[in-house]
Amino acid sequence: MGGVDQFDKLLGSYRPQIRGKKWWWPFFSNIINISVVAAWRLFGWMNNRPGNKTSHLDFRRNIVL
Numbered sequence: 001m002g003g004v005d006q007f008d009k010l011l012g013s014y015r016p017q018i019r020g021k022k023w024w025w026p027f028f029s030n031i032i033n034i035s036v037v038a039a040w041r042l043f044g045w046m047n048n049r050p051g052n053k054t055s056h057l058d059f060r061r062n063i064v065l
Helices: 003-013 025-046 056-064
Strands: none
Touching: 003 025, 025 056
């Protein structure tokens, strides 16, 4: 799988299911989701030491907390 396929897979894994009445809401939630996935990828790239694995779900939980 290429980089775009992996990115799409990560975007779909924890996609928020929030519906709004405004036309811009899907764009806004998608931008937030894209930025979280990109931040997780950068975090994993910067902290690639053994034993320092943070899952995608744990990373999202830490952002929320």
